[in-house]
Amino acid sequence: MGGGHSKISTGRKRDKFGLSADRVIKSYEIAAGLENVDAIGLSMHIGSQVFEVSAFEKAFQKLPELVKTLRDQGHTVSRLDIGGGFPIQYSDESLLDLKAYAEWVRDIIVPLETEIIMEPGRFLVGNAGGLLTRVISVKETDEIDFLITDGAMNDLIRPTLYDAFHEIEAVKSPATSKTYSVTGPVCESGDMFGHDRSLPDMTAGDLCLIKSAGAYGFCMASNYNSRVLPAEILVYGEKYQLIRPRQTLEDIINVEKVPEWVENL
Template sequence: MTLYCEELALSGLAEQFGTPLYVYSQQALTDAYRAYTDAFGSDTLLCYAVKANGNLSILRHFASLGSGFDIVSGGELERVLAAGGDAGKTIFSGVGKSEAEIEYALEAGIKCFNVESLPELDRINSIAARLGRRAPISLRINPDVDAQTHPYISTGLKANKFGIAMDDAEQAYRYAAGLPHLHIRGIDCHIGSQLTQSEPLIEACERLLALIDRLSEQGIALEHLDLGGGIGIVYQNETTLDLAAYADTVKRLLGGRSLKLILEPGRSLVGNAGVLLTRVEFVKSNGDKQFVIVDAAMNDLMRPALYQAYHHIENAEAVDTSPFTADIVGPVCETGDFFARDREIAAQAGDLLVIRSAGAYAASMGSNYNARLKPAEVLVNGREAKLVRRRETQQQLMQNELDCL
């Protein structure tokens, strides 16, 4: 048994580029994107959520497919533009946009700000006035829908920091309509991430459409409805929602309204398009407890430590070792540095392991804790492997400090 990414053996990629190593499948990215366009149609604007994985080559590939982008920082906008993305198809979300970020986005010509508070409305209006512009905005409304997901990635409840409360929404729109340098474009919500049932998404859509109708009666006509992202993937044995059925329900609910539909998928486009390759350094016993110590660590993939998330782990090639129960851990000096606990694995020193479902919120959340270098990243297209991020060097890691000694 040898595991492949498209037509290339993962073991060969590890030999060529070293480990830890992120490997992405271009075909998997394309297939995931087309699943959305097939379900929702070409009239729906898909804005890929850059926070899931901001590698420039991945952004460029999605731009080539016609994707827009959902960003949450000025840095992400700079990445989109560097990759050839269209600012006019880019939505700027996030609760704490700085003055510099707002000015940068306005000058770049972004499609819309997703505004999350009244003070933010005032800030955008003031900056637009100074620049002699009208800023395109939508309001992110918190529909108070339980996404039934991990509490750290649930964003649609009253207790969460995101959005404007549904009870305050009409007043907020009236306030925005009175600000002369704002152009109200639409409405937005995002109730959470890794959603595996369509019911919360549909409930949020119904609540927003009722609000849209009430606003229309008050003379505030909206151009688009942004239902956010959050659709989950299979990490272990989850039953994911039927994308086509969800699309059909949304289309039915929209009825005859002349609203442009926008979606912000992230994890569902990239999550299962990537793996993390890691080499076993040691197998260690502490009494009855076994540990498989690998060269990747929580700084490379922090989802297990942060969310207690499950990632399937297996050998890249067939081995003669009998399976045993062990914690699969990294070398970082933290007890929380683990990828799996009490997992069945057949591994010995030198073996190559594959950590699945590592395309989203993996490399993008990486750090240099313990002065560790961020891994290289490779994009595979058929029989071609393209290095899309070089492995960091210690010189690069220390440069901003060496200059200050």
């Protein structure tokens, strides 16, 4: 139903998530017959980066009737998880009217007299994190200049996975401005942080910040291409601290086991 991009939408009929109201009722019936399962509530998440605030109202409106049906059948609905979906600003997107959202929670969800859970994950941390990369080299072609950084799609996969836009800033003052496609060094054409970005004239060794990487960044990172996971640094005003050291190649290799029958081949 919601979701700013097809790959982060969850509520459509052909998405793998969710159950129709009929199946929710059926699931409660099945659960009631199970000795070790107590069905106590419903969970709803209509998608991420939901820009149309009315999508939440539409979704909430489905709950009172469903809750009533379940309760009339003798089931317990003591908890409602109303999910996440609040968008953050990756570029100049307008933010949600959260006052309207709060009013719908007050008017539609609160009267159902349940515990209420919310999961606005990205909204809390997305804009708070950045991926700091260092330029390895600048590759000039007839069409476009590529800025190749030591960060790559394995560190922040959102641009590759969802064509997501992340602002990119140089950590130096613009002397002259140039246009670059900013990429990682991984063996994939999709290993790209952004096309046609205006940045100062960059050279190897310069730092580049990929912004708004605080959600779906590190937690989606992988060791693809045997690349080690980046270090994580917590910054608070003037204070900063390494809270997770950079992985080493040994960390990756040491967990691998060679079967005896391979060693003896």
